[in-house]
Amino acid sequence: MRDTPPDRLAVDPGSRFHDQAALERGVGVRFNGTERDNVEEYSVSEGWIRVQVGKSLDRRGQPMTMKIKGRVEPYFKTAPAA
Template sequence: MNDATQLPPLPDHLSADARNPHHVAAVFEHDIGIRFNDKERSDVEEYCISEGWIKVPVGKKVDRKGYPLMIKLKGKVEAFYR
């Protein structure tokens, strides 16, 4: 696997949406994981470690522009490279 020195540092606030200013494309070149309240989640679209929240889609519901509706969940957030 990749050496840890080659991996970019994980930011405090990261979004999977390329339109968001918190999107960092270099991080998404590698496989990352999010642990929320000590359980690994695979459906996280955005997170903030310092504020302790994640955003996940609400089922298959979309807004009027066709983007998925998000819900913010608060708790303990950890980000890591797999």
């Protein structure tokens, strides 16, 4: 497995950007220099994160999200497995 997190990652298993191996390893996100733990999806190359808005759900039962633009710095929380 590579030592850098993917350019784009989503928590939702239905998304094409979902990577279970990376999520199991633990991915942290620093957004504009601040640690964020409520990120649903991020894109480093496009410079945005998607975060949940309250406890509201859309008509499909997924959390309502909001896209915020800024500097995204993902990192792995644990070392790679040998």
